[in-house]
Amino acid sequence: MNYKLKHIPVMKKELIDSLQIEKSGIYIDATFGFGGHSNEILKRLGKNGKLYSIDRDPNSVRIGNNIQDSRFSIINENFSQLFNYAKNKKIIGKVNGIIFDLGVSSFQIDDCNRGFSFKNDGPLDMRMNPNCGISAADWLFKSNVNEISSVLKNFGEERFSKKIASAIKNNNKIKKITSTLELVDIIKKATPIRNQFKKHPARRSFQAIRIYINQELEEIKKVLEDTLKILKPGGRLSIISFHSLEDRIVKRFMIKHSTKAIVPYGMAITEKQIQTLKICKLKIIDRVLPTQNEIKNNPRARSSILRIAELQG
Ligand SMILES: C[S@@+](CC[C@H](N)C(=O)[O-])C[C@H]1O[C@@H](n2cnc3c(N)ncnc32)[C@H](O)[C@@H]1O
Incomplete structure (x- = not known):
């Protein structure tokens, strides 16, 4: 720690x-x-x-x-x-x-070992209690496009939820996504360039996955x-x-x-x-x-x- x-x-x-x-x-x-x-x-x-x-x-x-x-x-x-x-x-x-x-x-966010940050590289975990539940990497690996897309939409109000979810699934088929910056890269590529200037393109998806993984609501x-x-x-x-x-x-x-x-x-x-x-x-x-x-x-x-x-x- x-x-x-x-x-x-x-x-x-x-x-x-x-x-x-x-x-x-x-x-x-x-x-x-x-x-x-x-x-x-x-x-x-x-x-x-x-x-x-x-x-x-x-x-x-x-x-x-x-x-x-x-x-x-x-x-x-x-x-x-x-x-x-x-x-x-x-x-x-x-x-x-x-x-x-x-x-x-x-x-929690600034500790890159926890996987909450889209700015620093670390293991894609995002659990507030790492001893309970399933990590973000495991969840993204086992879920289908619709499940991922609905989390991104409902908990992150992400407009490009479907595109991002498909990209995550396609990448996971080739090699399991295990780090935060790997996921950031995939999200960036799936988001139209014109939408990348105002706020970080991975901000909404990271928020959504974190809320889901920790069942915050x-x-x-x-x-x-x-x-x-x-x-x-x-x-x-x-x-x-x-x-x-x-x-x-x-x-x-x-x-x-x-x-x-x-x-x-x-x-x-x-x-x-x-x-x-x-x-x-x-x-x-x-x-x-x-x-x-x-x-x-x-x-x-x-x-x-x-x-x-x-x-x-
Ligand atoms: C914003 S921080 C609180 C900061 C704190 N008020 C301070 O002054 O340092 C939120 C904390 O709540 C914890 N937390 C979030 N959801 C929780 C839950 N459902 N049950 C218990 N702790 C939770 C997180 O692990 C985190 O440490």
Whole structure:
């Protein structure tokens, strides 16, 4: 593991301020990463506070294990397992705040051995936990053109998904694609030259394959409903997402639980049903974007959106 790599936390102040940290509160950081947000929470907690962190990447957990602080613990797990983690720790319904800083860290992208980068050569892996699941190289090798094309289209909004998928398949028939720059070269050749100037031609495909390999959207969908059981009334849920696919899931979830149902005029309804309909589990608190200054200093922040909601009593 290369400790020289680092990660600048995005919207650190905004995210941690949104939690309105209570000194003896219980908090969860579901995406520990390089620990930037976790460390800030620890700074603001008193001696009776608690922070439980999670990351699916064993390298991140190794960094977390270096934190010598009795208020802190970390596990190597997917955040879709957050409910079980909270149950084991006996903190269901007691948590003051949960944060998610979705996606991959610079710590992962900049390490060419992980295969996330289309700029540096490395093994075509892309798993956030290299001990689980199937690598990008193996998946591309075993999948057919339609499967690859639909991933590129659905998770990368790639216009040339079919062309790129066919090129990947044809190349894999001759020799298995095993490195990131081999894949970049194939994508470049399959993309019309005129589309190669604005953004890197492999950016969308790499994003799509990474999202698929790590089942990133499924992970978010699975955990969100559980956060409602884990938080205590008044507890805060603060989520930073980096692209529209993630943000759409978060936004819809927050709207769904903060909107009262509308009963058509004249429809028969009991007193008990009226009470149930009135319950909104969440109150939307804010939607925050990074400042221009932050984007200048940390271009990764460019596409980030922070959404904050509060569990109703
Ligand atoms: C953007 S980074 C978080 C950076 C962190 N907030 C910091 O300040 O250093 C996202 C982290 O979440 C982890 N991650 C992404 N999806 C996950 C999931 N489903 N379960 C657990 N960890 C996940 C990644 O491994 C990565 O380390």
